[in-house]
Structures are given as structure tokens and as C-alpha cells.
Amino acid sequence: MSKPFAITLDTGSSLVNLTGSWRSKRPVFADHMPPCNIACPAGENIQQWLYHAEEGNYHLAWQEIMKHNPLPAIMGRACYHTCEGECNRAKLDETVGIHAVERFLGDLAIDNNWRVKITVPRSGKKVMVIGSGPGGLSAAYHLTLLGHAVTLFEAAPKAGGLMRYGIPRYRLPRKVLNAEVDRIERMGVEFKLNTPVRDIVGVMEDEGFDVVFAAIGAQLPRQIDIPTDDSVHMYDAIHMLRSIELEEEFPDIGDKVVIYGGGNVAVDAARSAVRLGAKEVSIVYRRSRDKMPAHSFEIKEAVEEGVELNCLRVVRKVENGNIQVEQMVLTDTNKPFPTGQMENIKADTLILALGQLVDADCCLSSVPGVGVLQGNVQVDKAMCTGNEKIFAGGDLVPCERTITVAVGHGKKAAHYIDAYLRETEYQPKPKSPTATYEKLNTWYFSDAPKTVQPILNLIRRQSGFEEVLGNLDEDNALFEARRCLSCGNCFECDNCYGACPDNAIDKLGSGKRFKVNYDYCKGCGLCATECPCGAIDIVNETI
Template sequence: MIEPFAVTLGPGSSRSNRTGSWRSERPVYVDRVAPCGHACPAGEDVRDWLYVAQAGEPAYEAAWRRIMDDNPLPAVLGRVCYHPCESSCNRSELDGAVGINSVERFLGDLAIERGWQVEADKPSTGLSVLVVGSGPAGLSAAYHLVRLGHAVTVRDQAPRPGGMMRYGIPRYRLPREVLDAEIQRIVDLGVALELGAPVTDLESERRDFDAVFLAVGAQLDRRAEIPAATAARVLEAVGLLHGLEDDGSAMLGRRVAVYGGGDTALDVARTARRLGAYDPVVIYRRTREQMPAHESELREALDEGITFRWLSTVARVLPDRLVVERMELDENGFPQPTGELDELAADSLVLALGQDTDLALLDRVPELRQDHGRVEVDETLSTVCPGVFAGGDMVPQEQSVTSAVGQGARAARSIDRWLAGLSTTTPNHGEVPALATTETLNTWYYDEVPRTHRPRLDPAVRAETFDEVVTGLDAASALEEARRCLSCGQCLGCDNCFGVCPDDAIIKIGPPGPGGYLIDLDFCKGCGLCVQECPPGAIQMFPEDG
């Protein structure tokens, strides 16, 4: 039998002297808030699932399930989200932000390929919820509610589900087989999906349910009063995209002008290019710097040959051309007409001036309707009507697919508490941890690893097809990208603290990672070496009391 190794403490050793009595400050393991998760509108714990994904196979499924705790559409958001998480990533100050969105898409696509499913294993509550609208907010709410044990019915007037994900985002950005797969996974949990079923009388239909979540998307085009000849072809952006999804046809002609400056305007111009327009032009009243469209979408449009008329407005529409007026910015940065006119050949003009939500279903519940065309809600997404909640494009908050997914999850939690007879306000569990910043990290421990960018179709090829423009990372690149995460503010199990402690005061109590270490305060003298050598900044010095 091998005897355990014995250590004899000399009378002058630190452990013999219990050097903890020398300490004026103590190190404490902390869990700071990672900026990526803090910035995620969908509420994902990005650092958490990236940490799991860094192990590679077979941990990918576990990482995907961590995402699915918050977001039921990872393959969709891995394509259409504008990833504010990456804009907040601390690694951007080192060698480039982690490609979080790329890794999320990789995991979402892998889940579809392998048929991974989640379970609705909570016992039935016997309570029912009506969700009006099958867009991202409605689907997210339905997913979370059914997993909480409630019976959920989703009603939508459209013949196919997805809302603006299907009827507002072109296929070259979001392939329909990806959207359909992730929606089917939600339906397979037991969500009742009723299509071609508009809700026209909310007051009547809500009587059959214990709660209602309103998630009608913004699918009404805003109008503009532009003089037009009777023969002029003036179309509306959302109606055009909706029609393309329904029957795949559009009569635009070869010369197409689009009036507007948002992402929808770019989607229409790029779609027109794919439909055969040889020189689509976007007309915008302000400058490029003031354009609300995302820079990535603008760059792709320019690559595909879309031209732009900045500081211009459409003054009149004639049968085969437009009269365009040049604008100039005043001292406050607002565009003002100059009276300088020009003509632009055009077979059709598409108006992309923004969208509004159709609130006709609220006609018999006037207290819900607001003058600004939105439904007023509190921080829990509750309306003034008990048991009626609203989210997505219906409420005055950020309008994006990612934000809508997050609102659906938040509404589900509020509805669940309301159905249980509890306050819808989220319980306060104490002080919120501080945000992990580059100042709290020890970045010299991290090697510089250039970011891997997702491949894109060549502009000359993609302008001729609706094939997906941005493709995904391969398995090796996705793993490397996940491993670029700095684990900001959370222990990553590197053993540095264990190795550098001169007093052997760091004790391993579990596997490497969060919660895997303990500090023996009898012997820690508060030298702070562990803090200085912790790469993610997961240890902090605090003054001793008294």
C-alpha cells in the first residue's frame, strides 16, 4: 500500500504562522456581468454557452441547449441579428470581437441537421394563452409558455407562419427551410398553430383564454403624398416583399427606384436586382452617415451594384421617369428642399418609408390603442387590461427580430407569474454584479488570434440568384472562434490562481471552471497575486471589515 505524501511544516513556514492574520484585503471570486450578454436583446447568456462550446464535440448540443433556454430561433438569429453583442465584446480592443453570431448560427444549423429537440416537461397548469401573431415575438412567447406548462394557441391571418421573418426578410438573407425547421420545432412542443385565422374582435376571443399576448407585426406600409401620373407604377415595399413570398412574382420593370433609407429599402433594391433590374437606385433624403440601414447591409448593396442618390427626394412621378429634388442640410442637420430638380428614368417606384402595425383588432378595446400607433406597456409588457400583454412591433421599443425574441421571452415570464396570481414584476434578487470591462481583465494572457469571417458569395454571382449571400463557418473555424472568448468576468478554470499563490491558500473543490476553487482565509495574506494573474478578472480584492 502506498502511503500518502506527508508535509512537515517548519516553525517559520507561512502555513505554520497562519498568515491570514496579516491580511488587510481579501480576494473573493466574483462573477461579473459579461458585456456580450448584457447587450443581447434576446437575453442570451452568451458567455455561458460559448464557454460550453469551447469543448467542441460532443459539447455542442449542451451549448445549443443553453441558447435555447432563452432563444428558440438560434439558426434564424445567427443570420438576421445585427449582433450588438459583438459591438460590446471586450476582445474587440485586443484583436477583433469574437464572432458570436457566427458560432450561434453554426450551433443552430447543427441542431437542425441532427434533429435536436427540446422538451416541454413541466406538468400542465390547465391554463391557456392566446398568442396573436406568429412572428418572432409571438413564437418566442409561445415556446416559453408551453415549456412552462401552459396550453398555447397561436393565431395569424397569414397562410404561413413567421411574420416579418418570412414576409419582410428576403430569402438570400434567411432561407425558408431554416425558418420552417425552427418554427416546426416550436410547434412540435405542442403549440397549436392556426393560420389564415385573423383575430378581428379581441374582446370576444380573449374570453376563451386565461391570458393573451399581442404580437402583431408592422406589416402596413407608410404612405407618402407624391404627385403621380395615372400610368405611373408606384408600389409599396412590404406589399411587394409579401407578394414575392406568396406567389414569387413582381412587375417592376428594368429601371427601379426605391424611396427610403432603412434596411427594407435596401432589401427591395437588392431583390429588384435579382429580379432583373439592371440599375436599381435608392433615393434618400439625407446623407449616407444619417442612413438608418445597417452598415453591413449597405456594403453588400453597394457590392451588388445598387446606386444611391443621397440628399434627394421624389417630387413627382411621371409614367416613365421621376422628378427628383436635391436637398441640403440646415444648421440642425435636417434636410431642406433646394428647388433644384432633376429627372431620373424609372419604370417603377417602390416606397420604403417605414411600417406601422395594424391595430384593427383593438377596435373594441379602445383603452389599448395609443395615438402614436403602438400599445403602451410597462416594463413587464403588461397592458392596462388585466391578462393582456403585448410585444414586438406593437410596443414602443426597439424593432428588430432579436429584440422581439427577447420580448416574447420576457412576456412569457410575466404571463406565467400573472397566471399564478403573482406580481408580474421580476423579483429583485439583490445587487446586480458589475460589468466586466477591459480594465478588469489581464489580457496579456491571451494570444492574438485573428477573427474568422464567414464566407460570402461573390457579388457577381449573388446578384443573379436568391441563394444565401453569407454562408456559415465550418466546424474547425467555429470551434476556433468560440475559443477566442475571453470569458470576461467569469472563472475559466485556468489554474493560474492555484499555481501562483505563495501560501497554497487556493483549494480545488471541483472541476476547473466557475465554482471550482475556494480560498483558505486562514492562510491567505491578501497579497493579490491571484487577482493580478487571473486572465478573465474573476477575482477581486475587498477590504477586510473593521
């Protein structure tokens, strides 16, 4: 075609006009820290594994979890999912059921016998881990992945620590616990059960360990003095739970049981009492219900199972088959204040659940360099005690005592131990800024409530130790995973690619995300505004 000069032009010839020179600001793709990740004491990259899960790529999702947490099936059940407390989606409709998806993945891994590959060559170093609770198992797992030989010392007959002896079966079935412990054992971790360690230094020297990670759980009940005429049986909650697990002969708790305390162990004890056949179970707690340290959903489920709450009450004495409690009021500063008003609660058994202590003195206080303060072992940011060969974590060190924190400590310590053993320095990844709700463009996410885990009917729950919360089926798990807002991280929704009026975002293909074509980007910022997950920053151009 002979084209008339200037009037008729060849298509797409404007590509020579590099409009990028108009720009005073530029968009930059970023990976911001989702609040769930920040809130996860185990340091799971939740957003990332949900990303895989929502594609139905469960194995990859599970592997992503396993980078940080070796116990997904357990954590999906027993972790109190602080991640969900921070989930941005709660501001839109309801939090994403992260734990449920984690549990689904964990169970899938157990069902399919998924294993973790160790790719690092053996280092020849030997690590001694004390305690097979979540902290010890986590450390053992990560150290094994890092190439070290790990021996795990456990005083109890079975591995699992407080996961086994503190968490009732209806919350954590033992086959799940066993499976995940078993997976770690099959990685090559040597378990020494029924082997309490008294003399750490001695064992180290005798067996040639290069370093120690101590992760003993808080198993000692906090004691208080309650005047009693012994007309009511008194037990510690932690002993009760342990006895149930060991199927030891446990004294008849009778029909009327009072639990004293407001934490998770108190609730576990109360719900266990229901399952042991008690007719009237009540919890006495000195502050108001909303101040109970136990998780509200646990309390809710307990109440559904018939547990009564007696809040703003303090136990004063036990007399004539009655527990005498004093009513409290909350002061302006939310402190409970005694009113002098007394009540009696008829009871057969009083179970004390006033917190646990760790038995740090048992093996650590005598070790040179290790500092123990108020029952806690003092560690630095590398989880190292004053003795460079001795690291500690979990309930032993000052922290919130949860299994997730312990798993996180185990992982963190493993990295520092690895660095110590290899005489290098461990550099944790720098933390990106938080992907706050305000950074999201939630218009692109529609409302959908959290898939409710099927709850076993109350009758079944009250009469045994069957697992209370059912698992998600695959449809629901996929659905739930897909509710993730992918805060701060690109999920390849193509919005930037579509919203650019200048076609200046290049799509690189599935899994490869996008690239800004700065030759044409005019810096309007539409891509950043329309990014649903706040994964594009706009920064000033410097000339």
C-alpha cells in the first residue's frame, strides 16, 4: 500500500515515544510483611503457603509451612492462631481460617506420608536437645535440616512434652501428634525417652555433643495457699491432664467440679472434667470474662458444653464441702478489688489452674555461665545463655508460653546454633514494612464468611475425648485459602497490568509476576492504587 505522507501511519509507531520521561514518581513492586506473618511466633510465611494452597498446590503449600514449622497438623489444632487475630480480612468480613487450612494441609501430609528432604550434607556436629516438646522438636528438626546430628532427651515415656501431657486429646488427637513426631524421628533424630538430664555438662562431655538446646516445658503447677478442711478434693490441673494422658488411675472427681483459674489450662481442665462425667462444672476466675487469658473460642465451646463461669470471684477457703469465694469488683484501672461479699459453691473437687512454672533448676542453674532469674533462663537474641555452648528456648526463657512460641524459638535457636557450629554469623532477613489494612484495595475482594469448621455435636463432645473440631474438606480448605487477601504480596491478579493506561506493566507469565516498563511508565500511580494487596510502592524519582 502506498500510504499518503503523514496522514496515514504505520501501526504501533508510537513505541518510539518514550513517555517514561514524564515521570516524577515511579511504581516499585514490593513484598511487604503481612500482619499474619508478623504475628506468627513460629515465623511462618502464611501468605506464601496460602498462595500455594489456594491454587490447590497443597504439597508446595505444606513444604512452605515446613520451612518454618515442622508440626502443621498439630499447630493447625493446638496453636492459638495469633495470626488470625491480626488478619486484615477481619476488617473486611471475618478473619481467614488460617489454622484450619494449616491443619488440613498437615493432615494431608500425614495421610500422604509426605516427607522432608535433607539437602545439606552432614556437618559432623552433634547437638543435644533437652525436651521433646514443641521447642525441642522444632530445634531438632531444623538442626537436622541444617546437617547436624541431633539427639533428643525426654524425661517422659513418650515424646511431645506438654503437647501430649497438657493438651487434651479432644483438642489434639494422639495419632496426629505421633505422626508428626514420627516424621521428625524418621529424619534421623535420635530420641532418648525416659531419660531425664540432670548433668548437662557431664552428658555433653560423655557423649561428645558440641552444643545444647534446652527446651523444658512449664510443667510445675503454681501453688497457692488455700485454707481447707479437706472436705473437697484439690488437684492441680496440669497433673489432672497428665494423668488423663497417662491413663493413670485418677480419683473420682465427683459430680460437682470447680476449676480455679482463667487460662487455657483451666478451660482444658473444665472441659476434661465434663468428659470425665462431672455433672456441674464451673470456672472461678478473679477478673471479668473478657479478661480471661484463655482464648474466647475455647471459653465459648466450654460454655456450650455446660461449663459455668463464675467470674470476679476469688477462692478464700474450703470448708464443709463448700468453696467459699469472695466477690470482686473491677476498679477504674481494671484491677479486681475485694468486696467482702462471700458466696459458697458446693463442690466435690477443686482443680487449681493458676499457671505453671518451669523447672529450670533441675539441670541448668548449676551450669557455668547460665543465668536463671525468677525461674527463667536468661538468653540473648541468639537464644544463647551465658554459656556459648548452651542455648535455650520455649517455656524456659521469658516469653509467652505457647507451643507456637516454642516452635519459633526452636527454629531461631537452630539457625544460631548452626552459625555457631559453622563459625559464621546468622543474619536474619531484614523485616519489610507491615502491609496494613490501609494499604489494601479491598474492593476487589468480596464478602464471604469464614468457613466454619464442622463442630461435633455437643453430646458427642461431652461424653468423650474425641476431637472437637472437624477438618475442612478440600472444597472448604480451598475456599478458605482463597479468602486470603495476600496482604503486601503480589498474588498475580493482573490489576496493575490491566489498570495501566500506558501499558507500561509487563506481565511475565504465571508465577513470574510483573515488571514495570519504565520506558513508558508516566508515574500516574494507578497500578499502586488498584493493587488489591498493597504490593506496589510509589517512590519519588531522583534526577
